[in-house]
Amino acid sequence: MTAVGVSDELGLRLTRQLGDRTRFGGFVYPLLLLAVGLQTVVPEEQPALFALGCLVTLAGALWRTSAALKARSSSLQNWLASREELRVSTVLLATFWAILSGLALHAYPNGEFAFFLLFCLIGWVSLGAILFSPDLRLAQVFIHLNMLPAMLWSIEVYGRFTFAIVCVFAILWVAAWFVAKWTHSHLRQLVHSQICLEQQTEELRLARDLAEEAYLARNQFLSGISHEIRTPLNGILGVSELLRESSLNSEQSELVALMNQSSEQLLSLVNNLLDLSRINSGKLTLDRVEFDLRLLIDEISQPLRLTADAKGLQWSVKVRREVPASCFGDPARVKQILNNLMSNALKFTDRGGVSIEIGMADGGHIRCVVEDTGIGIESSHLGRIFEEFEQVDRSITRHFSGAGLGLAISKKLIEIMGGRIGVQSTPGQGSLFWFEIAISETRS
Ligand code: ADP
Numbered sequence: 001m002t003a004v005g006v007s008d009e010l011g012l013r014l015t016r017q018l019g020d021r022t023r024f025g026g027f028v029y030p031l032l033l034l035a036v037g038l039q040t041v042v043p044e045e046q047p048a049l050f051a052l053g054c055l056v057t058l059a060g061a062l063w064r065t066s067a068a069l070k071a072r073s074s075s076l077q078n079w080l081a082s083r084e085e086l087r088v089s090t091v092l093l094a095t096f097w098a099i100l101s102g103l104a105l106h107a108y109p110n111g112e113f114a115f116f117l118l119f120c121l122i123g124w125v126s127l128g129a130i131l132f133s134p135d136l137r138l139a140q141v142f143i144h145l146n147m148l149p150a151m152l153w154s155i156e157v158y159g160r161f162t163f164a165i166v167c168v169f170a171i172l173w174v175a176a177w178f179v180a181k182w183t184h185s186h187l188r189q190l191v192h193s194q195i196c197l198e199q200q201t202e203e204l205r206l207a208r209d210l211a212e213e214a215y216l217a218r219n220q221f222l223s224g225i226s227h228e229i230r231t232p233l234n235g236i237l238g239v240s241e242l243l244r245e246s247s248l249n250s251e252q253s254e255l256v257a258l259m260n261q262s263s264e265q266l267l268s269l270v271n272n273l274l275d276l277s278r279i280n281s282g283k284l285t286l287d288r289v290e291f292d293l294r295l296l297i298d299e300i301s302q303p304l305r306l307t308a309d310a311k312g313l314q315w316s317v318k319v320r321r322e323v324p325a326s327c328f329g330d331p332a333r334v335k336q337i338l339n340n341l342m343s344n345a346l347k348f349t350d351r352g353g354v355s356i357e358i359g360m361a362d363g364g365h366i367r368c369v370v371e372d373t374g375i376g377i378e379s380s381h382l383g384r385i386f387e388e389f390e391q392v393d394r395s396i397t398r399h400f401s402g403a404g405l406g407l408a409i410s411k412k413l414i415e416i417m418g419g420r421i422g423v424q425s426t427p428g429q430g431s432l433f434w435f436e437i438a439i440s441e442t443r444s
Pocket of ligand 1: 340344345346348372376377385404405407408431
């Protein structure tokens with residue numbers, strides 16, 4: 001919204017508030033006259049003036065109310081005209097009342113009638129200072145028109161006390177004026193902040209929509225490109241396997257083994273990217289089949305144990321007795337999670353060892369803990385460790401392969417399985433990753 005746009009919106013909202021707050025305010029005048037009629041001798045002594053007063057104030061109140069209702073529902077196109085009508089009707093009604101009350105105070109300067117009228121006037125002015133505050137100019141005119149007859153009366157009537165009474169009325173007059181000014185400026189600020197806030201919310205909403213679109217496009221791109229890469233890559237892997245089995249000299253065998261290893265790393269990266277895009281677009285579905293968790297852990301553990309041995313690390317796997325013999329769930333995904341955590345533990349550990357413990361947690365969940373005595377993770381990075389493409393410290397982890405996707409995928413898979421994952425780590429001492437998932441004993 002431009003500066004002109006904001007000021008128009010501000011004017012519109014203040015006009016609506018003015019209409020809303022004062023929509024029945026005009027009826028105070030005929031009601032005051034009714035009270036005067038019931039309590040004083042004025043109607044008997046001045047029947048024509050009284051009748052005229054009742055008629056004009058009632059008609060004025062009706063006009064003012066209709067103008068206020070229009071202002072209350074005004075739009076950006078017509079708020080200026082609505083405010084003008086409301087201003088004119090209010091000023092004319094207040095002017096008529098000023099003349100009427102001035103004449104009445106002049107005719108009956110002493111006694112209870114004058115006090116009654118002044119009492120009502122003062123109350124009405126104090127209230128009006130606040131009610132009319134959305135339109136400062138109107139509030140000020142309203143205060144002046146209502147205070148003027150009272151001031152003239154105080155000068156005219158009390159000879160001895162004139163000074164004191166004039167002072168009291170003057171203070172009241174100025175106070176009402178300031179109240180209107182302060183209330184107006186606070187209200188204006190409030191409405192202005194509200195408009196800015198709404199504007200920012202709208203901008204944020206737009207930015208979020210754009211980001212969501214970009215996220216969707218990124219996922220589609222990742223999924224498309226991964227598919228495209230995977231097909232020729234499988235071809236390369238197949239050929240390199242065939243080559244490995246053919247008669248090669250030792251140098252050629254080494255080169256083919258290297259090619260094979262690199263292709264496998266690339267394939268694993270591409271598979272991770274595909275998984276990620278599938279999970280992010282909600283297209284991943286989990287299997288629910290019976291499997292043997294102990295067997296599965298053995299399958300993952302065996303090749304990793306060899307690597308641990310080669311690195312001179314201790315490797316311990318413990319499955320507690322209470323873990324059921326057969327579970328229901330998606331064994332491939334459970335394997336993927338465990339494989340990621342165990343491989344990471346092995347990858348980032350050069351001395352000591354890695355221990356894995358599987359037990360039961362609350363609610364029938366399986367709890368897996370993978371602990372290592374490796375390089376550990378700085379506490380400042382722990383909060384971001386499960387984010388996509390997050391690699392803690394590239395200066396340390398640069399020489400380890402990986403794109404920072406394994407933990408992000410694991411976390412998402414665990415959450416889809418209704419579980420949770422966490423980590424504790426001390427830099428230089430090691431890390432402990434744990435997760436809990438619902439792979440129940442029954443098929444339900
Ligand atoms: P990557 O495939 O790069 O290993 P991950 O998502 O599995 O990706 O891990 C993200 C980062 O978290 C790693 O690059 C590493 O910095 C850190 N990390 C994960 N596991 C461990 C661990 N056991 N010890 C130390 N750092 C770890």
